[in-house]
Amino acid sequence: MTRLLAAALALGLLAQQDRPTFKSTSRTVHVYATVQGKDGRLVPNLTRDDFQIFEDGKPRPISVFDNTPQKITVAVMFDMSNSMARELARIRDAAGAFVRALWPDDRARLGSFGLEVAISPLLTSDKPTLLRIIDEELWPGGPTPLWYATDLAMTSLDNEEGRRVILLFTDGEDSGFFVPGNRGEMRRHAERGGFMIYAIGLPGHGLSEDLQTLADDTGGGRFLVGQGDNLGATFAQVVEELHQQYLLGFSTDLVDGKSHSVRVKTTREGTKVRARQSYVAVDGTIR
Amino acid sequence: MSAVALLALLALPAAQAATRPANVVLIVDVSHSVTYGIVKRDRTLVVDAASALAAAMQAGDTARVGTFGDEITIEPAPLKDADAVRAAGARLAERIGGRSPIWDALVAAAGTLEGAGAPRGIIVLTDGRSTGNRIGFADAVDQLKRAGIPVFVVSLDKSDRPIPDPGARLEQLAAATGGTCLFVDRPALPAAIKRSVSSLRQVSATAQPRRNNY
Numbered sequence: 001m002t003r004l005l006a007a008a009l010a011l012g013l014l015a016q017q018d019r020p021t022f023k024s025t026s027r028t029v030h031v032y033a034t035v036q037g038k039d040g041r042l043v044p045n046l047t048r049d050d051f052q053i054f055e056d057g058k059p060r061p062i063s064v065f066d067n068t069p070q071k072i073t074v075a076v077m078f079d080m081s082n083s084m085a086r087e088l089a090r091i092r093d094a095a096g097a098f099v100r101a102l103w104p105d106d107r108a109r110l111g112s113f114g115l116e117v118a119i120s121p122l123l124t125s126d127k128p129t130l131l132r133i134i135d136e137e138l139w140p141g142g143p144t145p146l147w148y149a150t151d152l153a154m155t156s157l158d159n160e161e162g163r164r165v166i167l168l169f170t171d172g173e174d175s176g177f178f179v180p181g182n183r184g185e186m187r188r189h190a191e192r193g194g195f196m197i198y199a200i201g202l203p204g205h206g207l208s209e210d211l212q213t214l215a216d217d218t219g220g221g222r223f224l225v226g227q228g229d230n231l232g233a234t235f236a237q238v239v240e241e242l243h244q245q246y247l248l249g250f251s252t253d254l255v256d257g258k259s260h261s262v263r264v265k266t267t268r269e270g271t272k273v274r275a276r277q278s279y280v281a282v283d284g285t286i287r
Numbered sequence: 288m289s290a291v292a293l294l295a296l297l298a299l300p301a302a303q304a305a306t307r308p309a310n311v312v313l314i315v316d317v318s319h320s321v322t323y324g325i326v327k328r329d330r331t332l333v334v335d336a337a338s339a340l341a342a343a344m345q346a347g348d349t350a351r352v353g354t355f356g357d358e359i360t361i362e363p364a365p366l367k368d369a370d371a372v373r374a375a376g377a378r379l380a381e382r383i384g385g386r387s388p389i390w391d392a393l394v395a396a397a398g399t400l401e402g403a404g405a406p407r408g409i410i411v412l413t414d415g416r417s418t419g420n421r422i423g424f425a426d427a428v429d430q431l432k433r434a435g436i437p438v439f440v441v442s443l444d445k446s447d448r449p450i451p452d453p454g455a456r457l458e459q460l461a462a463a464t465g466g467t468c469l470f471v472d473r474p475a476l477p478a479a480i481k482r483s484v485s486s487l488r489q490v491s492a493t494a495q496p497r498r499n500n501y
Contacts, residue, residue, distance in 0.1 A: 116387065129423075136424055
């Protein structure tokens with residue numbers, strides 16, 4: 001009898017463990033969407049009814065919609081590896097154009113990777129401070145510790161609210177670091193934190209496939225700039241795009257700690273949407 | 288009063304100051320660009336620098352030792368004997384890597400000299416590749432000048448004037464505050480620190496302590 005009772009209890013426990021975990025409190029998954037027309041221009045005048053959201057392939061009602069300009073919280077990381085030395089003046093000019101394009105409520109943190117992975121302790125709207133950092137704190141030389149730098153940039157924004165953007169400017173693939181970056185962990189960090197990754201690449205190695213995929217998966221963007229192209233205009237374009245994004249949201253009851261797919265579509269013909277392609281259903285606030 | 292006596296009287300403050308105990312802060316850049324880059328994985332940099340300072344100390348001198356990388360750490364109390372300075376260097380030896388907040392570290396170091404009489408000054412060991420600062424170069428120089436604290440730079444970057452040149456700002460810093468700037472190889476580090484301490488005694492001999500505003 002005792003054995004039977006023990007077996008029954010054990011089965012009961014197993015059954016409990018097999019059950020998916022649900023909590024009654026539904027939470028919101030926020031999705032920032034960039035919509036472009038066939039000509040690549042941003043499409044700013046869509047309404048809630050123009051959008052559809054799918055969670056794991058199933059349509060979900062849109063519970064949040066906002067098409068007003070969204071302020072930016074961004075960490076920008078400049079690749080300062082050896083190969084970028086000859087581009088330094090161009091990079092400084094472009095970084096200045098980026099800072100000047102920011103709106104008063106936007107906040108930016110600047111950093112670089114090469115001999116060091118260094119990120120400013122200042123997350124600020126103050127443009128003279130940002131321009132001072134560009135002037136004083138970019139030093140070419142060293143390897144390309146891309147993943148370590150990306151992870152550090154995300155960590156620097158972990159405690160910030162709202163949309164969090166990482167903008168990477170690089171001409172190459174990750175070449176490790178004294179403390180090697182972990183690409184897998186960095187990707188999980190991006191998904192769990194709901195970070196949007198943008199990448200601007202220079203000719204040379206261009207943008208690695210991994211980085212392109214990361215930008216696509218997180219709903220960010222990627223730009224490859226030609227040798228004669230205006231780099232500053234590309235940085236300013238990123239700022240404009242970020243201000244023109246739609247904030248959408250849907251409710252979920254899932255708390256299983258797993259990754260779930262997200263897909264955003266518009267019913268407007270000839271448009272293309274970029275948005276995060278997954279989220280992690282963690283217990284607590286979903287980023 | 289004879290002319291000779293007058294001259295002797297005028298010379299007295301400088302002569303007295305030259306023999307007065309010095310108050311020195313040594314701060315060492317342990318960022319990646321220094322400890323992993325120009326000097327590969329240099330775990331003994333702080334120890335060697337502190338030992339060189341200890342060897343240059345005279346009776347009555349006080350010294351503090353600090354490092355800057357991802358954190359700025361400076362011994363809170365002034366150390367009065369050479370063994371204590373060496374021990375402080377040993378305690379900081381494992382702190383290597385990270386960014387290079389040179390200007391923040393200089394201002395923090397200047398703060399520890401508040402109230403200390405001349406001769407006093409900061410010896411900074413760095414490659415000049417400043418990153419991750421809260422304050423900018425101009426603000427730091429301005430604060431150091433107002434506080435009347437000379438900075439003696441020992442730069443481990445002897446590379447041939449790269450573009451941009453981190454050494455240029457270090458030279459400006461030294462010139463603006465009344466210090467010196469030496470560019471040396473790693474083996475010449477102890478001699479450069481000794482020379483900086485000697486310069487500090489001389490340069491500060493005529494300087495009057497000023498009120499710090501931190």
